[in-house]
Amino acid sequence: MSVLIVVEHDNEQIKASTLNTVTAAMQIDEDLHALVIGHNCDAVASAAAEIEGVKKVRKCDAADYEYGLVENVAPVVEGVARDYSHVFAPASTFGKNLMPRVAAMLDVQQVSDISEIVSDDTFIRPIYAGNALATVRSTDDVKLITVRTTAFDAAGEHGGSADVESLTPSADAGLSSFVKHDLTRSERPELTTASIVISGGRGMQSGDNFNMLERVADKLGAAVGASRAAVDAGYVPNDYQVGQTGKVVAPDLYIAVGISGAIQHLAGMKDSKVIVAINKDEEAPIFQVADFGWVADLFSAIPELEAALD
Amino acid sequence: MKIIVPVKRVIDANIKVRVKTDRSGVELNNVKMAMNPFCEIAVEESIRMKESGAAEELIVVAAGPQQSQETIRTALAMGADRGILIQTDVPLEPLAISKLLKAVIEREEPGLVVMGKQAVDNDNNQTGQMLSAMLNWSLGTFVSKIEIEDDGFQVVREVDGGLETVRLSRPSVITVDLRLNEPRYASLPNIMKARRKPIETLTPDELGVDVTPRVDVLEVNEPPSRQAGVRVANAEELIEKLTNEAKVL
Numbered sequence: 001m002s003v004l005i006v007v008e009h010d011n012e013q014i015k016a017s018t019l020n021t022v023t024a025a026m027q028i029d030e031d032l033h034a035l036v037i038g039h040n041c042d043a044v045a046s047a048a049a050e051i052e053g054v055k056k057v058r059k060c061d062a063a064d065y066e067y068g069l070v071e072n073v074a075p076v077v078e079g080v081a082r083d084y085s086h087v088f089a090p091a092s093t094f095g096k097n098l099m100p101r102v103a104a105m106l107d108v109q110q111v112s113d114i115s116e117i118v119s120d121d122t123f124i125r126p127i128y129a130g131n132a133l134a135t136v137r138s139t140d141d142v143k144l145i146t147v148r149t150t151a152f153d154a155a156g157e158h159g160g161s162a163d164v165e166s167l168t169p170s171a172d173a174g175l176s177s178f179v180k181h182d183l184t185r186s187e188r189p190e191l192t193t194a195s196i197v198i199s200g201g202r203g204m205q206s207g208d209n210f211n212m213l214e215r216v217a218d219k220l221g222a223a224v225g226a227s228r229a230a231v232d233a234g235y236v237p238n239d240y241q242v243g244q245t246g247k248v249v250a251p252d253l254y255i256a257v258g259i260s261g262a263i264q265h266l267a268g269m270k271d272s273k274v275i276v277a278i279n280k281d282e283e284a285p286i287f288q289v290a291d292f293g294w295v296a297d298l299f300s301a302i303p304e305l306e307a308a309l310d
Numbered sequence: 311m312k313i314i315v316p317v318k319r320v321i322d323a324n325i326k327v328r329v330k331t332d333r334s335g336v337e338l339n340n341v342k343m344a345m346n347p348f349c350e351i352a353v354e355e356s357i358r359m360k361e362s363g364a365a366e367e368l369i370v371v372a373a374g375p376q377q378s379q380e381t382i383r384t385a386l387a388m389g390a391d392r393g394i395l396i397q398t399d400v401p402l403e404p405l406a407i408s409k410l411l412k413a414v415i416e417r418e419e420p421g422l423v424v425m426g427k428q429a430v431d432n433d434n435n436q437t438g439q440m441l442s443a444m445l446n447w448s449l450g451t452f453v454s455k456i457e458i459e460d461d462g463f464q465v466v467r468e469v470d471g472g473l474e475t476v477r478l479s480r481p482s483v484i485t486v487d488l489r490l491n492e493p494r495y496a497s498l499p500n501i502m503k504a505r506r507k508p509i510e511t512l513t514p515d516e517l518g519v520d521v522t523p524r525v526d527v528l529e530v531n532e533p534p535s536r537q538a539g540v541r542v543a544n545a546e547e548l549i550e551k552l553t554n555e556a557k558v559l
């Protein structure tokens with residue numbers, strides 16, 4: 001049977017998370033379909049049709065889907081899910097919001113945030129902030145799965161030439177309405193896909209001091225992240241948070257600056273290839289996972305690093 | 311308005327869990343348990359709604375083993391009015407929990423259900439979404455701000471790109487994020503008072519819900535551990551090592 005992925009997008013562009021989800025779904029079956037739900041989203045449907053491995057795109061386009069309100073979008077996924085053995089979405093806030101709502105409509109127990117596919121019905125997923133890995137087998141006839149995107153490579157954006165089929169939209173559920181977005185605009189790479197991430201913690205002491213990290217980030221082509229303590233203190237916006245309850249990242253290089261290394265923070269970055277820790281406390285737990293530890297006051301270390309990168 | 315807050319008993323978030331040697335799960339014996347931190351935030355927010363006059367009654371519901379009573383008591387000591395324990399020793403999945411909660415909600419008819427976005431044991435992040443689907447109610451997930459309006463709620467959601475504000479019709483299911491509030495500690499007098507607050511006990515059978523698991527846990531393993539590496543003394547050395555040894559620059 002075929003497999004379906006739900007495409008994450010903003011009506012103009014596909015989010016990178018979709019490409020990792022394609023790679024995961026392809027491990028189950030090569031007959032991969034992509035579902036695009038949105039408004040005036042032809043460009044997204046065309047881009048989805050070009051993703052390497054996508055055999056068919058199903059598009060459902062209506063004004064009621066413009067902002068992805070889950071009460072409206074979930075019935076569309078529910079409507080086609082039974083055509084497939086598996087339905088995949090990224091374990092981003094998009095997928096986390098949508099998929100369990102669909103799962104309940106189908107009376108299916110979803111499997112969240114998988115990091116490995118063992119077989120058609122068996123998956124590995126981190127539990128307890130990544131302190132344990134559970135191997136689980138789903139007995140439901142349709143499997144609903146969200147994918148930890150950092151655990152799967154991105155599929156190629158080009159190479160496919162799928163047909164696009166239109167689905168008939170359902171009516172507005174009338175349960176919710178969109179008010180506004182306050183999205184963080186940045187010229188830097190996206191946190192979850194950047195190959196280098198530099199994160200600051202409570203040790204940064206203020207939002208202004210994050211400018212120091214940003215200058216280093218720009219020299220490295222890095223994204224900027226943060227611990228929860230730094231977000232709670234208002235130094236940076238919430239979408240910078242890395243960790244169990246924030247974003248999971250696994251870049252080639254992760255630089256933790258003034259971050260102690262609580263388990264909830266490690267949960268979001270310990271799969272990085274190389275970890276650097278800069279902390280003035282040589283006992284800080286972050287050093288236990290760091291490949292390169294630099295015991296230093298960050299207010300001298302970061303300017304020194306910036307200068308040395310020239 | 312009546313509010314229901316589902317609460318879960320989990321291993322205290324400050325404790326590093328250990329995988330059992332037979333790999334059947336994590337060690338729960340002699341481990342400090344506590345209310346899931348996100349549920350505490352949900353309880354706190356609901357108490358504030360009561361204090362502001364926006365809500366009349368706050369009911370906490372926990373599904374699980376008998377000891378989940380302790381978690382209910384904690385919420386009662388914080389300020390909830392009464393508790394419902396749905397008692398079972400069967401390991402419960404979000405789908406089953408949602409069905410149990412739905413049965414209670416149909417009886418109690420609250421205008422709002424506030425719950426954690428995620429339980430920090432299985433990190434499922436599903437129950438609120440599932441419950442909202444079963445009730446066909448509006449859903450606000452990962453919420454860091456709630457404003458009560460005449461016929462609904464305006465909520466701010468923490469999404470990957472930043473913040474999103476949506477309006478939800480009443481009744482609604484709202485799942486909360488960490489930055490919504492700072493939960494209070496129960497005072498001693500309130501802990502004493504909570505002992506006299508009622509807790510009703512029900513069973514899945516009484517609610518007519520089949521809680522048989524759909525997902526089998528085959529085994530639980532330790533994740534690969536990372537080794538501490540080397541220390542560097544200055545920026546030159548760090549860059550040299552990242553470039554030549556680690557080859558990431």
Ligand SMILES: Cc1cc2nc3c(=O)[nH]c(=O)nc-3n(C[C@H](O)[C@H](O)[C@H](O)COP(=O)(O)OP(=O)(O)OC[C@H]3O[C@@H](n4cnc5c(N)ncnc54)[C@H](O)[C@@H]3O)c2cc1C
Binds near residue numbers: 244296
């Ligand atoms: C349910 C739950 C979920 C959570 N989810 C997350 C999550 O997703 N992500 C997350 O990050 N946290 C999360 N946390 C919080 C987590 O437990 C820690 O509290 C948090 O990670 C600490 O952030 P921090 O390391 O920046 O701050 P701290 O622990 O205060 O550490 C600050 C560090 O900075 C160092 N420092 C200070 N000044 C300097 C200086 N001048 N130079 C060099 N070093 C300096 C200190 O030595 C210290 O090690 C969660 C907690 C709970 C209960």
Ligand SMILES: Nc1ncnc2c1ncn2[C@@H]1O[C@H](COP(=O)(O)O)[C@@H](O)[C@H]1O
Binds near residue numbers: 316426437
């Ligand atoms: N056994 C349970 N009893 C009551 N509420 C629960 C239970 N399990 C989960 N919940 C609620 O669902 C939220 C999300 O849990 P989860 O979907 O497991 O991540 C929790 O914060 C609780 O509010």
